[in-house]
Amino acid sequence: MGKTSDIARARRLYRTVLTIRRAEEALAVLLAEGLIPGFIHLSIGQEAVAAGVMDALTPVDTVTSTHRGHGHAIAKGMGLDAFFAELLGRDSGACRGRGGSMHVADISRGMLGANGIVAAGMPIALGSALAHQILGRDAVAVAIFGDGAMAEGLLHECLNLARLWNLPVLFVCENNGWGEFLPTDRQIVFSLDKLAAAHGIAHVAVDGNDVAAVASKAAEVVAGVRKGGGPAILECHTTRVGGHYEGDPQRGRDPADRAANAARDPLIRARAALTEPDAAKIEAEVTAEIAAAVAFARAAPPPKWEDAAASVYTI
Amino acid sequence: MTELRYNHAVNRAMADAMAADPTVVLFGEDVAGAGGVYGATRGLRDKFGADRVRDTPISEAAIVGMAVGAALSGLKPIVEISFIDFMTFAMDAVVNQAAKMRTMFGAQCSVPMVLRTQHGGGAGSGPQHSQCLEAWFAHVPGLKVVCPADPASAYGLLRAAIVDPDPVIVIEHKALYATRVPEPDSLPILPIGKAAVLRPGRDLTIVSYGAALRAVSDAAATLAKEGIETEILDLRSIQPWDEAAVLASLARTHRLMIVHEAVEAFGVGAEIAARMADIGFDELDAPILRVGAPFMPSPVAKALERRYMPNADNILAAARRLLA
Structure with missing residues (x-):
């Protein structure tokens, strides 16, 4: 890779990480204002996984995500207007205000949905990979899951089937050390590399807070999957800076853990790859984009009952 | 053939x-x-x-x-x-x-x-x-x-x-x-949501679906010998179900029974009965009856399973209540 493309990639990755960070910071404000229905799960501290993995994908590649899926949707190409309008439950939202935070989806861009059910996205990615395989598409499917989903039996079913049918699917584990309110080491007795080995699936681990490293590893692994090498697992060790949901008082969380997370901030590390003027220019642009999208969403109309009620069936 | x-x-x-x-x-x-x-x-x-x-x-x-x-x-x-x-x-x-x-x-x-x-x-x-x-x-x-x-x-x-x-x-x-x-002359694609009248009748309507229709037909044959004409509707589609066809049949016979093999409580029959008690209330000459399985898991033993599943005798008994 030449120097120019290195710089272009560093700019691109920083822009995505920053966009996700600023978008979620804006969501926290909108939530506090009472403008967001329900509750939201922020991915602050984990943005490099979304940015790095999606950088390795093409628009026809497909992704299934988790309940903490804002970053995945944005990085896969969902427009910010559609994103914010969806989070505010407006008719102009990506899902016309019917999905909200936990169900952001943009099928035309291969974003097959965040998901309110832990592990549920994994078999959906498998099915998408099956369609790519049978229809002869040059495409891969990516199943993103958290370490909490390692306790779901569905993970084993999916790893087994993916290997058995040699499906073009990449499993991306966002290992942030927490499953809801409980540290992972109090839930899980095995490691993902050993589970992968038991299924004959390649396992690659990466510092999930180093966006350049995630992007490089993801590009490598995705290339193998794309060539027909079968499924692979990319485990990204990352940090959930906030609680399980926005507003979670995080009782029982060691303050030292939070301080350690701050030291690994993926945003600061992504910025370090850029010159000051470069970073400042991107920051100004992203700030303006977020402000415009938030203004768009605030002004967007609510969904119409008739449209929603008529959408249960196609015919 | x-x-x-x-x-x-x-x-x-x-x-x-x-x-x-x-x-x-x-x-x-x-x-x-x-x-x-x-x-x-x-x-x-x-x-x-x-x-x-x-x-x-x-x-x-x-x-x-x-x-x-x-x-x-x-x-x-x-x-x-x-x-x-x-x-x-x-x-x-x-x-x-x-x-x-x-x-x-x-x-x-x-x-x-x-x-x-x-x-x-x-x-x-x-x-x-x-x-x-x-x-x-x-x-x-x-x-x-x-x-x-x-x-x-x-x-x-x-x-x-x-x-x-x-x-x-x-x-x-x-x-x-x-x-x-x-072998039928033709095998058309059948629309989802449409019921079929398997047997026309004027005295009571039995709505059913699946294998339970066999017991319903047996019961209807017995009733026919007594001069009681049962209209049998095969629902075919449970969701959506053909409300219009059930209502039309009820308007002809004024008596309605729903039969299914599934457990009676909270079942398909409950939904149909509730809807017809609402939109078909003026047509009813008798309470709407249901025949389904009792509220227990399916047994293995033949003697128990025979009694558990709806059969022509259950249906006949319900029909006599309906016509009484």
Whole structure:
């Protein structure tokens, strides 16, 4: 890779990480204002996984995500207007205000949905990979899951089937050390590399807070999957800076853990790859984009009952 | 005379659909090599290849979830779940994913998948292989549910389910696979949501579906000997169900009974009775009656299972109450 493309990639990755960070910071404000229905799960501290993995994908590649899926949707190409309008439950939202935070989806861009059910996205990615395989598409499917989903039996079913049918699917584990309110080491007795080995699936681990490293590893692994090498697992060790949901008082969380997370901030590390003027220019642009999208969403109309009620069936 | 067997009709529906549309694929436990537990998928792998007709491991949650993803990405998957009892493992994919996506994603997509399965007792298969769980699925907005009672319906409803853009649960009955009729002149695709009048009558209406219709027909034959004419409606489709046809029949006979093999409490019959008590109230000359299984798990022992399943005697007793 030449120097120019290195710089272009560093700019691109920083822009995505920053966009996700600023978008979620804006969501926290909108939530506090009472403008967001329900509750939201922020991915602050984990943005490099979304940015790095999606950088390795093409628009026809497909992704299934988790309940903490804002970053995945944005990085896969969902427009910010559609994103914010969806989070505010407006008719102009990506899902016309019917999905909200936990169900952001943009099928035309291969974003097959965040998901309110832990592990549920994994078999959906498998099915998408099956369609790519049978229809002869040059495409891969990516199943993103958290370490909490390692306790779901569905993970084993999916790893087994993916290997058995040699499906073009990449499993991306966002290992942030927490499953809801409980540290992972109090839930899980095995490691993902050993589970992968038991299924004959390649396992690659990466510092999930180093966006350049995630992007490089993801590009490598995705290339193998794309060539027909079968499924692979990319485990990204990352940090959930906030609680399980926005507003979670995080009782029982060691303050030292939070301080350690701050030291690994993926945003600061992504910025370090850029010159000051470069970073400042991107920051100004992203700030303006977020402000415009938030203004768009605030002004967007609510969904119409008739449209929603008529959408249960196609015919 | 050539005959059409129920399981052959199911097979032919899939073969015709796969020949007509290269995006239709079939997978499930033992559907390719073994041809299905009830022989409904026999020969399809040879016809359409191992890419489109696949045996899966025993992983119901994964294979039904996979059907959802395949449907979102351009395929029309048919999944066979060999017993409806095994759907419990797949409920997330059906209820939280397939059923919701069209609404939840703002109609960006539909989920064109078919789950073929079978329900019902009579074979001594016991509490985990005999249940009739269709009401569970009918209760979930976004799903369609059909229960074909004869070979022509098995063909016509399955073809309709495969071309339908939304998720459809096709529930066959294990006791019907070997039933046969003279080969029909034509096998049309049957619209989902339409009932059929199997026998016209003026004195009472019995609404039923699936294998329970056999007991209903037996009871109607007995009543006919006494000069009582029963109108029998085969619902065919449970969700959506043909409210207009039931109401029209009630308006002719003014007496209504619903018969199904599923547990009576909180079942399909309860929904139909409640709707007709509302929109058909002026037509009723008697209370609406239901005949279904008692509120207990399906037994294994023949003597118990015989008593557990709705039969002509139960139906006759209810008919006499209705006509009293």
